[in-house]
Amino acid sequence: MESKIRLSGITRESVVDGLGFRYVLYAQGCPHRCKGCHNPSTHSFEGGELVDVENIVYDIKKYTMLDGITCSGGECFEKAEQFAFIAKEVKAMGLNVWAYTGYTLEEILLYQNDRSGWNDFIKYIDVLVDGRYQEDHKDLSLCFRGSTNQRLIDMQRTLHTGEISLFQI
Template sequence: MELLNLHRIVDTTVAEGPGVRCAVWTQGCSVRCPGCFNPQTWTTRGGFSLSWPDLLSRVLAIEGIGGVTLLGGEPFDQAGPLGRFAAAVRSAGLSVMTFTRHVLEDLPPSELLDSTDLLVDGPFLVERPEQSRPWVGSANQRFHFLTDRYDESIFTAPNRLELTIAPDGAIELNGFAIAAHAQAQPGVVTVRTRMRHRDLPARALTGLRAQVTDDGTTVFAAWEGRRIAFGYGPEGVQVAHVDGPGLTEAEASRLVLSVDEAYAAEVQRAVLARLKDRAAQAGMRVESERVNADQSISVTLAATS
């Protein structure tokens, strides 16, 4: 059974193509556009493996979607298994939209191309940001209507940015076009993905009398002759590595830290308020907001012009 190398799956989104869709990001990209907003998808060593039939089962169980969007990474680097997946999606009555950093004329025949209704091609060019059309990052990228499923009426959709803010302040982002603009244009909403809120570890380390620095992903504490790296995790801040004398059991127990739920919720609200303020300044409006089962908050922002 052929496995797909995937980076991320968002079950429902209105920011990655026409209508409500499931978005699937592949892991691995042979094109690697300068200025790419998702360079973490370039390597084939990251991500997770999933067979295309298992992915199909997951997609078909999602209620209310009209299709699937394939992004990357580079979907055509996995054209074989993705083609079989896309053909099965189409057979189930759903549409397929595929992004590629190649141009259509250079793509060899494949089942993935044959099973795509709407193709967006071309490399991302950071010096040519696109603001008038939805979903694309630069003006050179083209829409190809390969079936009669869609037409140019889809261009009336606004650009959207979807944010999911976890109780610990971590942010997940999708909505590629706006994210790409954020790199090239000042004043547009900018969000660093999978970024833990820096106030949390400082709060968690209160009382240790440690000198704390934070590089954005890891907290380093100088404590009793040691340099200790704290990583972020779902259960709070955990010891990752100790340079210096080893920890006794009693010392180690003092270094398993967490943040109380009330403070985490306070941070979450603060992050949300700041993002809404920045969105308003950038001419965007809150289109929808919901609290998820895991207590994360999902917000959809739409461009107002």
């Protein structure tokens, strides 16, 4: 595994990227190019900054009030090996893991064996917010998602039962 991950940024104590206090990692690079995307500067795979995953885990340990981390973007599944490493370490600390992706869960399950790190990453995700942002389905009243096509999925229950289980807030 490449030990560095290209990030567009880090927010160390967020309350808007999932439940509770969260350490948020924004991947640099996204192939989806959703119309109306709020983070177009994250689309290029060249920008941002390369950060060592061990240093990220070390930094997360300093924030003792955290409930979990959120893997966001950009597209975090384009950096799935590195996010899987971070997520595994974070779970061992007793924190939870949320991940935002433009891929649908169905796409992830279809390609999980072909794409590097996908199989591993989904094992550590508690809540997956899936699907591309669809401007014509935008709804400002939604919690933790931008458009109605996106879902908050209880990933562990879904993997365990084989049926999509939505996360209840």
